[in-house]
Amino acid sequence: MFEFCSDPSALGDLKWMACYLTTGKQFAFYWSFGTVLLLLAVTAPAALAFGFAGAMAARARFAPLRWLGLAYTSMVRGIPDIIFFLFVPIALDQLFEWLRHRALCPDWDQPVRQGNDFVVCAAAKLPQSSAPQWIHESYGFALAVLAFAIVFGAFAANVLSGAMKAVPRAQMETAEAYGMTHGQAFWRIMVPQMWVYALPGLSNLWQILVKATPLLFLLGVEDIVYWARELGGSKTSTFAYPHPDWRIWYFLALLVFYLLLTSVSERVFARLSRRLSHGQATAAGEKLRKAAA
């Protein structure tokens, strides 16, 4: 990046470090922080949507749908989330390929599972083997996002269905007394009021989501953990910038990044809950009222 970087081996410590920290590989590492933030930005709303659908399904009057919703909300209670992170991407990948296989190659007569192989016709492969590298990477990232959304959707469904139950029963009874239908009462009375009850759970969920992002590495995405291992490993003198094993420093940098991220979001949520408690008939709202008076 700087002109004096042309011959790293002749540089002093400070300049060497400046050059080392601005190589192309290092910038890939810096960009991967963006990958993590992108994952958070995409997953949080998606998980909320999944959670809302799950919580709604768990309250449905149609029994099979309710069972499905209850199964979805309770699956994360007993089963470690990492199992889902390993399972969902492969399962989805095979599901998509199988569906495409059925649609695109109707005259294929061999079974899809042959011993230890999963065989679909070439046209059904996802992504196509001729596709450029970035498509492969985005497809992997999309599967990872979907896995995160499904798992955290289940967590969010737990929080939201608890919040729906916390809305005072009298409010719903009043709505019924006014002759609102189930749907009207749900959308006009329950949904607007449930958020203040859901916020503590959702803020905890956000913290858990932030702390789950390094698991992207297990899904094969080139995230910060991948680059930290890659760049930190000891480099021999065949490399332009030889150095011993620096992985611990890279991981310490990640630790600081996560500590900052969690403590900043903690502060944001504290503010948000203050804002939402204004004028509410809760202990927190009462405290705000007294402080102002």
Place this chain on the structure above:
Amino acid sequence: MSCLDTIQAYGLRAIGLGERLLPRTDFTLCDQFVLIGSGLIWNVYFGLLALFFGFWFAVALAMGKNSDHLAARKPAEWFIFVFRGSPLFIQFFIAYQAFVLLPRDGIPINLGIVELTADTRWLTKAWAGALIVLFLNTSAYAAEIFSGALRSIPKGDLEAADAYGMSTWQKFRRVTFPTMLRLGWPAYTNEAIFLFHATTLVFFSGFPAWQQQGDALYYANYFADKTFNPFIPYPIVAGYFVIVTLCVITGFGLVNRRLNRHLAPSQRQRLRFRLQLVR
């Protein structure tokens, strides 16, 4: 090979007993059940020991966090902040790298007359290194729970203890500690469940599975990679974990009943497993 043979060969494979080579072809359902089940030994080992040691450390940390002395409060607060604010996955990586960097032939400790050498190699093994990380991690989470419980002990209880003329230790032993446990127990149950779930991360986070001795998820992942069929091994390991979770809830429920035994039945809080997201 019948299923009984498989159990004999692989039932204790995770701790190095039995057949040396893992099954490579013709995986039967029995193979998968037995091997994944043997991996569960490690999950239970990590979970139980981290929980046991972590409990005592967490109580100490919670007392520290609620202490009036700055010298006790600040370190406890920082410890809890660092371990709760960062991902366990990163903590595993850092710990492993740090243990690897320790001198290979031990640290000499000079005791004046004799010179001892502290062996450090065992720290890089999962059974010790990962256990230390899990211990510190669960201590931080449990300390947060207990310090919250300490703050919500009814004021009257403490005043009554003072009025009876109890010494500081007596007050702690008879009032503060039991009440703290009682109030924090539902949340602590939740933490214990999450801790058992977190043990599945160990062999995916830097700590190598020496001689392919891994935990339940390690073997499930092995089968999924070999058969390219995720629909059998992962549900098996999920089923095992549902059983572990139910055992944790039952065990903690018994303790909860004992902690609440002096209360009138109407005041007792039943330990219902509602997912509390505090991690």
